[in-house]
Amino acid sequence: MSSPISTNLVPSQHGNTSKENRHLSNFKASFWGDVFLSSPSQMEMDAGTQHEYEELKQEVRRILVANMDKSSQKLHIIDAVQRLGVAYHFEKEIEEALQIIYHHHCNHIEIDGDDLYTTAVRFRLLREHGFDVHCATFNKFKDENGNFKESLIGDVKGMLELYEATDFQLHGENILEEVLSFTTFHLKLAETTVDYPLYTQIANALKRPLRKSLPRLIARSYISIYEGYGTQDENLMKFAKLDFKILQHLHKKEINKIIRWWKDLDVAINFPFIRDRFVECYFWKLGVYFESHYAIVRNFATKVICLISILDDIYDVYGPFEELKSLQKQFKGHIKHISTFTSNH
Structure with missing residues (x-):
């Protein structure tokens, strides 16, 4: 049943106002039309799918809590879990893992992870989760003249992570301003020479860095990118795909109900x-x-x-x-x- 809503919300002091005195704007019709109004396809999880989903979730949890020879391995897993949009299932495990990595970093007992890629990922993840890490960690990538080393240019993945790290700069951190200028220039050059999926990852970052994008859009894009590298953890890959489909179905059901409410x-x-x-x-x-x-x-x-x-x-x-x-x-x-x-x- 339609709600009895009147457009004549408040009568003026002079009676009904003529349409000529109103400023009407010709807004374009909704781009979406009734595309979300049709009943969404059913994707209710049966017992088998639910069991697989929970098993995969536990496998990913085991990876996150497992002891690894190199903390860089743990950082790369955490980064992938976040980009794939499933970190909300493992907030406690991620926080505990980063606590350990931060402790090692502060006490200089890190036995690996001095390369550009890992240093940048560690800085970004720790800052993102509220840990106090100093940007001086990037000074080691400068030469004696205070310029960033030319050798960094060949490490395109490392440059990409360094670029993403600049979005977590604080006021007065001039080195990160230098990093942003340096990485942006060279990533634009590299974008024309590298292949998929690195090309897509660079293009996405230059258009909209991780911190300025939406988690669902990042996940949708990174599922293909992560799979494209061919080095993915299979359980994490399967779980991310299944979780994305389940959430997508839920969101379709929600927008369907909201549209019906709107039309009512x-x-x-x-x-x-x-x-x-x-x-x-x-x-x-x-x-x-x-x-x-x-x-x-x-x-x-x-x-x-x-x-x-x-x-x-x-x-x-x-x-x-x-x-x-x-x-x-x-x-x-x-x-x-x-x-x-x-x-x-």
């Missing part, structure tokens, strides 16, 4: 002047909370943003000034009432 409001009829951007609103929250246990948050927050977008367009596009003043007055009255209610309860 008869927004297109009651508010023909607004932007129809419910899919974008959902994607916005998906960028913040993609994990399955945040389903309620995603659903609620998306609906709130959708309703706020209606108000935004009423203020920016449709409402005459006098009506908006009246609407604003009513809002303030409700806010005052809510404040009084909450203080008494």
Whole structure:
């Protein structure tokens, strides 16, 4: 049943305002149409798939907690787990592993990992997880003249990781500004000479570094990249693919329900002047909370943003000034009432 919503929200002091006095904007129709309205394909896990999923998860957990001869191996696994979008299953294990790596790093008992690639990955992961690591660790890659060594240019993977590390710089860390300039220049040159999947990884990083991208987009891209290198851990690869499909199905079901809620409001009829951007609103929250246990948050927050977008367009596009003043007055009255209610309860 459609909700009885009226577009004449607040009558003006002079009666109904003519359409000529309203500033209508010809927003484009939603790019998505009804593509998400059809029932999503069923992918409910049967007992066999559920068992495989849990087994693979435990295998990945065993890798993360296992003792390794080189801490660089553990760093590379953690990095892959994060890029593949499954780190939310292993937050405790990752934190404990990084605690050990940080302890070794601070006490200079690291027996490996002085190469460019590992140094950059370690710096990025530790900073990302809140550990206090100093950027002076990159001074060892400079020559006696204070310039970055020319020999670094041939280590394209290392240069790529060094570039990603610069997104975690703090104010006043000039060396990371130098790193950014140095790596950006040489990665743009290398992009035209390397093959897939390194080419794709460089192109993605130059367009949108890890810290400036969305976890789901990173995972979608990196699944193919990780597999393309041919050195992947098979259990991690299988788990990442299965987890991605399961989450993707969940997200499709959620957006399907939100679209039906949106259509039940008869927004297109009651508010023909607004932007129809419910899919974008959902994607916005998906960028913040993609994990399955945040389903309620995603659903609620998306609906709130959708309703706020209606108000935004009423203020920016449709409402005459006098009506908006009246609407604003009513809002303030409700806010005052809510404040009084909450203080008494």
